[in-house]
Amino acid sequence: MAPSLIPHDEINQLLQEPLNIDDRQQVLGFTIDGETSKDLDDALWIEPNQSGVIISVHIADVTALVPPNSQLEQQAFSRVETRYLATSNNPMFPRQLSEDKLSLLEDKPRWTVTIRITLDEAANIKKTQLLSTHLNSIKKFSYVSADKTLNDPSQPLFQVLRYCELWAQKLALKRQKGGAFGQSTIAGVSLDEEGRLIETPLYHSQKIIQEFMVLANTAVASLAEEHRLPILYRNHTASAIAPESKLLIETLNNLGLPELVRQRLQSWLNPATYSPALVGHFAMSVGAYTHFTSPIRRFADYINHRVLKAVFIEQKESPYTVEELQAIAKHINDKRQEIKEKRNEHFREERLAKTVTILNKKANITTLSDKEFSQIIKDSLKVSKLDKLVPEAQQRLENRTLKPSDLYYLVFGEYENPDNRTLIKDELLNHLKEQPTLATQILQIAATIGQTTVDYLDKKMTSGKFAFWTVFDEKTTSQPSIASNKQTARHQSNCNWLQGKLEDKLQEVTAIDQTALNDKIIEESPVSAPATVVNEEPLDLSTVSSEAINNPIAYLHTTLQRLKLKNPVYSYNKIDDQWRCCCQVQWLDEILIETEALGQNKKEGKTQASLKAIIELENYVVNEEFPIE
Template identity: 60%
Template sequence: MKAVLPVSQREITRILNKPLSLEDREEVIGFTIDGETSKDLDDAIWVEPNQAKANISVHISDVSAFIEPGSNLERNALSQVETRYLATKNDPMFPHELSEDRLSLLEAQRRLTITVRITIDALGDIEKVSLHRTHLVNLKKFSYTSADATLKDASSPFFCELRYCEAWAQKLAWKRKDVGAIGLSRLGGISLDEEGRILSTPLYHSQQIIQEFMILANMAVASLAEQQQVPLLYRNHLASDIAPKSKELIQTLNVLGLPELVRQKLQSWLKPATYSPAVMGHFALALPAYTHFTSPIRRVADYVNHHIVKAVLIDKTESPYTIDELQDIASHINEKRSQIKERREEHFREKRLNQTIKVLQEKSQIKTLSDQEFSQILKDSIKVSQLDKLVPEALWRIEEKTIKLVDLYYLIFGEYNKYENKQLLTSKILDYLSENPVHATQIVQMAGSINQTTVEYIEKKTASGKFAFWSILEGETTATPGIAANKQTAKHQGNMLLIESIFDQSLIPPQLINEDYLQDMVETEVREESKAIKEVVSEPEIEELELSGVPEAAKLNPVGYLHEIGQRLKRKKPQYVYHQVGLQWQCCCRIEWLGENIVETLAINSSKKEAKNMASLKAISLLEEDMIE
């Protein structure tokens, strides 16, 4: 790259005073839709009806009419690569005086433009593409908010125009979906951007219109250039060797549904998008050729492509850049963007960690966190070894059933400074998962995805025809399998046991389980399960629950209180056995000591949770007497 020299005010003033040459330029109309605070308006749109077809025009600021190849302005733009948007200001690729005035498609101001005109049929297929030198007067500057409001108000000016644009944008979106595109789509309720990255905030309806039209224009220019073998800065996006085919990929992502799982899968399946003079296709958009052309004020790749397209495809002359120069520019942009991304991610990581430390120091703030904020604080607290401070809030969210699965993942695999916090969470999380066994499987899948490993299973069948599952994560499994008459239920139970073994650090290598041992374990489990059911069923009568001697703290949280008593008495943790009786659940609570049941209580209720609480309260009553003695 050539050395960067400062841009003089004289050079800026010369451009500002340069008269607009409208010779051989078609006059066009359109309107812009951008963010609330946007001042550098690159593009405008317009749609004209054509029977069952539509002529879509994307008018783009003709930056190349003012900025010359080899100028200091171009060198600065190539050095910076793109406009950077900060919290309180922006650092423009071109000086503010140009990017927000002479180059920007301001409302009611005449501006030089390049128009990409595309005719599409009723199915959204492209029939014709043409490029034109034009000049535009922007009829209206919409923000996303004002455009969305106009779409809902039939009395507003531009209502019909915007609704017409919305209808054709929807056709384009359907067309992309039909060919297997995942970019700018929703999968499993999660929104993805152009390159398959998860969007943290939902898109406005009008924002989706603009994005569909910009993809259409960029695709049309890339197709024209490829057909005529014109080297551009193509935008290539490739999948990794382990990525499934697009339809299988979409099906998998729809099944996953959880943002963290989807994010991890996409990171392992998709490579970062890059620029190159060679055409390699765009995986996320399912396109054979794609480029960036619609943002020449904000991205240097678009600016370079404007010079090439005007010279070769419109003026029929030679490209102002050689292949070697284009390759150097592409490599520079790719490297610079990678550095910017790393710095941005590092900045946000530091900012989040500082915010996490601040929140953890102020306990009152923890209760005010939204679900998304709590998940982020929970994730970051692991990095600063302060997970314990979030335990009370995590317990409350588990009790209220507002906890997210990704939160449970962090709580299960995180490290604690205080053993009692881990023990308390173990009891609560296992109780929660016992009522939602499918969540155990989702958490184990999440662990495999985040750690970029495959969750494997050992599957066997018992002599009685039941299914037995051992779950294997990172080369370790459980001593006993999950057993059930239903295959999926057995799998969930196997994952429940895996999570329990992670808590108590009792995982073993799967090599320790041989075929004889497998069958032995399965049959033993079946016998014990059968024995437990018979014992529960044969219980003569369930005693009434006597609460007079039970402390108030125990009534509020019977299972947790019983667990604490067991720790104080150095007894094994309670064992719970359930049996369905009609429409109700029977729960037997057993506490062993030296191989014998020292406490065994029974309760029945319409829900498993309440039956467990009642059985625990009975056990507490007996153990309280034991402690008094």
């Protein structure tokens, strides 16, 4: 295939061609899309059955109208996909087709391919059918109008949308339990199907579309896999350093900050690609995945329609050999990468040009939103240094509106004039002393960007207090931070490290002055070293309910929520072939309860540590020692 110009007579011929719907089954459906979207690929319908539900996803039957090897197809091949710009788009097919004759417009007869999926009550796929159908869409919802309908029982499609939402939630929960983090929310951040951050919050109806499209793509891929049919599978893999998906999700949830989540995922995940060779999809946690639901906008979907329609609807052979599919996949992958690089370069140049303009006109800096100022801090280091931002950074520091990532750049960024770092230092240190956890977040960002770790050396004093030194970039402070619990000591130690960084007073780890402690020290290993053995003694379960014994982890979470306390904090160490889990329950900024337990795996250790915490928590409540009104 090669790109070519499209003669208008070919388009006009397709526009004038009548749609014969006599030999196609009529189906019900409605569309939900963006407010200004006109290229509507897909419509939905849902109906209950005796054992679960039948979900129908109706897809525009583009390949029934666009002839194979036509100039229209050649241009779509050259473009690969519709490109969405800030205020417009560059469609894969001409607008007369993509926004009219092919689009599933309201109350317009359209040829469709229906994926009819039967689910049981547990949302397992029991049957998948591909059908040649025709649709008159009964309603064009925008995400806004669909969300309004979801909250208005007087609307005609309220019950249908509510039922869709119920099953979308079931599908999402099932995927997440299976280890999927693609098309999910992790640490409060929405991710797309490849684990990339989605900046814009999702509408409720958008989540319905998301889950139903994932279901359709998964069902079709599984059908192809079952019949060993080469199609353009969507493969996604993790890098060698990535943890398995469930541990990855746990790690991301513990990170909390969107910037840390983004950076960690970038280092763990490879780009998704198309191929007739099935590899699987890591982020979606499925053995087979594909793209089928957007043939107006993506050429891969268009090709998959040709293959799957031929085999499962027309009972014919696939129109493509494996070699032809490989060539098409390579072209799509290469073109998408080229588009991505050009887009990134364009946005990068645009941002840097804007940064230079703003830095040269200091008056503009004060009008920037918090998000814009964050970007300017980051980009300014690529075109100059931070000096011109210091006055505004000082003001925003005083107002406490800077994010941890902003503070990271202020600490680790370069200044032309050292006095400017000094101006920033005092207010920054005041901020960190007010919120010591920020210091920990800043160092986490630094470690993630530098692809390294923050380590600690800790000493337990005979008074029961803890002394901590933060070790980062092979540097530490001359004096430890001392507090009554480890977490507070760790946060304070991180504050001290950042102060040493700002004042250029850090030193080599070997220069630690242990005589600075005026109390006898009980030597302990560094935090990163193997932990000592935990002596497991029989637990006194006399005060513990059967519900707590059966599911200690869930019971502990529920109890802490009832008492208006934070969720427990878990940490793990490997000891020979066992896992030690430490469970901390906090009240205010102090550790109220800290338990440890061994297990053959992390879950077993976590379960036992939670059970121990429940016992201690019960004792607090029984003895009326619990410090809550």
